[in-house]
Amino acid sequence: MTDTLVAVRQELVILRDRRFSLLFAARTSSMLGGAFGPVALAFGVLALPGATALTLSLVVAAESLSMVVFMLLGGVIADRLPRFRVMMAADLGAAAAWGGLAVLLITGWAPLWLLITLSAVAGMATAMFFPASTGVVPEVVPAERLQTANGLLRLGMNGARIGGLAVAGGCVALVGAGWTMVINAGLLLASAAFTAGLRLPRVVTPAAAQGSMLRDLREGWDEFRSRQWLWVPVTQFAFVVMALQAVWTVIGPVVANERLGGAKGWSWVLGAESVGMLVGVLIAIRVRPRRPVRLVVYMAFPLALVPLALGAGAPLLVAALVAFVAGIALDTLTVVWDTTLQREIPQSALSRVSSYDALGSLMLGPLGMLIAGPAVALVGAQASMLGSAVLIAVASLLALLSPGVRDLRWTTPVVPAPRTDGDAPLSQPAPTALVEAA
Known part of the structure; x- marks a missing residue:
């Protein structure tokens, strides 16, 4: 036990690094604002005169669609420009969008077209932020600390x-949806300020700075498709996310209303998953898998436990327990996957590859939400749950057939491109013992 505590303290030394602590503060502030925003938007839009569920759907869909549409562009920009500056600009853009939405809700003058436009701007800002935030981590921490850094970032964000x-719901009730959005905008401004403090040396990436953006996209696609260990799990998780979106947004609440006590019971399931995600991060910080992508695929199987249990008629306690296990698996695989991308993909293409990863993994999610309702009407909620569990399991089994997935081992990390200021590289080769440890 003492040795474990000492090992954990050694891992946490990274928090003393100024740049990483700033990145940690920025990502945590941004996520905290992101938790306030959707709750305030939902209640604020529904409280507008004449607003309906369709009104809210249009506003929310605008944000999601914009994020998907601009994700690849975000990857190209993040590989061309200093990533911390792209993150800062994205936070400022998101703060402006949410601040604008706040003004509309506070004043009560909120035409639908303007709500949709500002929501789309917020989605575009997210698309700019995500690829840059993935690519900036290897610029901030040494290579041997990447997994710890990813784990701690996830811990703060979760x-x-x-x-x-x-507290978002209580804040809406206390000060109103508009002023809650002001808090969201303020947290995004704080994130931008923390990110500005990074002041990372400029990394010279000549290949990304030449040619057209279309060429950059093709090069990113070539990097993506040339690695079987990469595109196979992304394809797998396209179907896994489709099933989970159906479960968490539609089928689960239906089952909860039928026999888990409604919203209160469902909140216990969601809360158990969230706690599991925190535990998963702590595990992921310490684990050093020999074959990381195979572990990522294995960790998808516990995600089928929630729909399997609910489809089999499990009581609330069992549903919460399996949701806890699923949360552990979800953040364990996320940290290991992010670290694998950062170690195996050249830094000059990392943001573009991560944008293809995000687009591929998320693209079927809206389809899952669309077909969930008709599926429940046709075969019932419990049968739909079982179907979702089967889809997750089959997609994961098929992914294991790939030799690239089964066999990839972490290699020595890519050395960063030379810096114009002559500084030493921030990343060093990882010790062999660390890479090979079980």
Whole structure:
């Protein structure tokens, strides 16, 4: 036990690094604002005169669609420009969008077209932020600390998400949806300020700075498709996310209303998953898998436990328990996957590859939400749950057939491109013992 605590303290030394602590603060602030925003938007839009569920759907869909549409562009920009500056600009853009939405809700003058436009701007800002935030981590921390850094970032983000969701509803009730959005905008401005403090040396990436953006996209696609270990799990998770979106947004609430006590019971399931995600991060910080992508695929199987249990008629306690296990698996695989991308993909293409990863993994999610309702009407909620579990399991089994997925081992990390200021590289080759440890 003592050795474990010492090992954990050694891992946490990274928090003393100024640049990483700033990145940690920025990502945590951004996620905390992200937890406030959707809750305030939902209640604020529904409270507008004449607003309906369709009104809210149009506003929310505008944000999601914009994020998907601009994700690849975000990857290209993040590989061309200093990534921390792209993140800062994205936070400022998101703060402006959410601040604009706040003004509309506070004043009561909120035409639908303007709500949709500002929501789309917020989605575009997210699309700019995500690829840059993935690519900036290897510029901030040494290569041997990447997994610890990813784990701690996820820990801060998950804690902010849980805390934000816990108090967002009360904040809306206390000060109103508009002023809650002001808090969201303020947290995004704080994130931009923390990110500005990074002041990272410029990394010279000549290949990304030449030619057209279309060429950059093709090069990113070539990097993506040339790695079987990469595109196979992304294809797998396209179907996994499709099933989970159906479960968490539509089928699960239906089952909860039928026999888990409604919203209160469903909140216990969601809360258990969130706690599991925190535990998963702590595990992921310490685990050093021999074959990381195979572990990522294995960790998808526990995600089928929630729909399997609910489809089999499990009581609330069992549903919460399996949701806890699923949360552990979800953040364990996320940290290991992010670290694998950062170690195996050249830094000059990392943001573009991560944008293809995000687009591929998320593209079927809206389809899952669309077909969930008709599926429940046709075969019932419990049968739909079982079908979702089967889809997750089959997609994961098929992914394991790939030799690239089964066999990839972490290699020595890519050395960063030379810096114009003559500084030493921030990343060093990882010790062999660390890479090969079980």
